[in-house]
Amino acid sequence: MSIRLVIADDQALVRGALAALLGLEPDIEVVAELGDGTGVADAVVEFSADVAMLDVEMPGLDGISAAAAVRKAAPSCRVLMVTTFGRPGYLKRAMQAGASGFVVKDTPARQLAEAVRRVHRGLRVVDPALAAESLTSGDSPLTEREAQVLRAASDGGTVADIAKAAMLSEGTVRNYLSAAMAKTGGRTRAEAVRLAEDNGWLL
Amino acid sequence: MSIRLVIADDQALVRGALAALLGLEPDIEVVAELGDGTGVADAVVEFSADVAMLDVEMPGLDGISAAAAVRKAAPSCRVLMVTTFGRPGYLKRAMQAGASGFVVKDTPARQLAEAVRRVHRGLRVVDPALAAESLTSGDSPLTEREAQVLRAASDGGTVADIAKAAMLSEGTVRNYLSAAMAKTGGRTRAEAVRLAEDNGWLL
DNA sequence: CATCCTGGATGACAAATGTCATGAGCGCCT
DNA sequence: AGGCGCTCATGACATTTGTCATCCAGGATG
Incomplete structure (x- = not known):
């Protein structure tokens, strides 16, 4: 029984490449690819996905809001955030929005499939360096x-x-x-x- | 006889995914992956690559300078630039530096392998929309x-x-x-x- | 040599920005 | 009820910016 995965990233090349990379894994099946955040929750429901891989920076609905939408529409679907920038605040916000994992785009490619599996299994996946930074740089002080x-x-x-x-x-x-x-x-x-x-x- | 390809991109995930995607093509062989621009020219020579795929935004040596270095070290190796941002000036500068192709990261993934082949065949590959924009927005007026x-x-x-x-x-x-x-x-x-x-x- | 042009500097001036004190209205908490 | 924090607003003030005319040293060029 393979893991049903939805991928959302605004850069078509990256999106396609990630799909190709993960599609190679025998236990992962990419069931949908989206270019923005707006349709993610619907797609997750329609294809009864197990995991949603979302970029934080996207036009339309951003990844964090999309994560919240997915959790609401399909609580059984786990969310794995993938982002270009290791902004401390992003991690915290993503977790609060119900994400189970958070990886930066310059982590080794090999670990990505493993991250998907861990998230699917209900575990949390967080870049350790980023987690530390996130703790020290508390919440946003801005109103x-x-x-x-x-x-x-x-x-x-x-x-x-x-x-x-x-x-x-x-x-x-x-x-x-x-x-x-x-x-x-x-x-x-x-x-x-x-x-x-x-x-x-x-x- | 397959096309020998070198890939340089600072985001490991993207780099790996691109390598995986292109490695699937029967006529393309990824012979090296780099995380910055400094070693690209050396790698091209060492692995006698046919095509170098370079990101413009990279730490250390930027993609444009790296392109020039590659052309100088191995004139027979073609350069294909891949970038996140479709900045008009980048295109012109890349071409002047000797690149044969220029694609943006949100072009469809299917076209990428084709772009590599075209470049290898000696053709030029340029996003048409970007080319038009580049012409209208002349050179940098800045000293x-x-x-x-x-x-x-x-x-x-x-x-x-x-x-x-x-x-x-x-x-x-x-x-x-x-x-x-x-x-x-x-x-x-x-x-x-x-x-x-x-x-x-x-x- | 005289001349022109360029990069760099100066000084003066108006407008925009950053700082502070102050005040009123509003919701929330105890 | 009272206190606290956020929002929105004024007005006054010291600095910082942005603009402009001008000047000077040194190449290049005639």
């Missing part, structure tokens, strides 16, 4: 608004732009930016954005 | 110094930080930033950085 303002600031617009996007007064935006800079330790707006992104605090 | 200052600015430091990194006076840095903003069309420093990055003007 929802602060994160939202930082996101709006991340493409380099002026305070006026951000204010318009967030429907706030300019003064308020500067206050939130100031608070965010204090909490992240950044000395400029741009640095704060970078630090928050690196920690996975912007979702 | 070397402007690009350097933008790079130094890209992690969000203050003018003082940039000045120290670039060994320039603060006033000069602001002049270059101002010029770069005018040329990129950005209205803030951060926006200029983003625009230049999106166009592949920062290497």
